[in-house]
Amino acid sequence: MHTKNTVSNKVLVIYLIIFYVWWTVEELAYWGYTSNTLAQVIISSLVKLATWSIPAFILIKKYSHQLKIEYPQLFKNRFRLWPYLLGILIMFIYLMILLYFENGGIKINPQFRPSDFIDKFLIVGITEELVFRCWLLNALLKKMPTWVALIINNLLFLCIHFPIWYQTHTLVANFTSGGFITVFVLGIIFGLLFIKSKNIWVPIVYHMLWDIIVTIF
Secondary structure, eight states, rough: OOOOOOOHHHHHHHHHHHHHHHHHHHHHHHOOOOOHHHHHHHHHHHHHHIIIHHHHHHHHHHHHGGGSSSSHHHHHHOOOOHHHHHHHHHHHHHHHHHHHHHHTOOOOOOOOOTTTTIIIIIIHHHHHIIIIIIIHHHHHHHTOHHHHHHHHHHHHHHTTTTHHHHHHOOOOHHHHHHHHHHHHHHHHHHHHHHHOOOHHHHHHHHHHHHOOOHHOO
């Protein structure tokens, strides 16, 4: 039930409608800002940074006292570092084993480009974690039980991938191969990391490393 101590349902619904409509149009339109590959990556990344991160950051500050973890604590909260470093090591080993068996060895992706460090490494981790964990999950945690908030949050996280999957003709493949399950489970893990550490930089780093590893290999 909504109380004055939580972000109103109206605010969340309006935000989600605007956010999903905008990003669906942006992905399906697949606007080419320039013919230069590097410049295209930089401009597209700046568009995502501006339209995802800035509104989320403004809302986080505006509704800070109505969130489970308030601003600026969620950027500054101290935590024990070694368990998260161990988690990164486990994640790296898991991915290397998985990629080894999938590809018949550890091989560099022939489609990998240095510009992938911009959008696949820097931008995606920051923008998606600010929106889905730092803002949306943070708001939902104040309104409902943890696991309900996590499930709803990660259904939303899964849905934001639909436009790009449709645009790249991989929507059906991501469901038949079970790729959508990976996205959902990763969202749960990133959410739990955020809840446990109370610091958004933890899921951001995990998200960045996961994406760049699977992009390179």
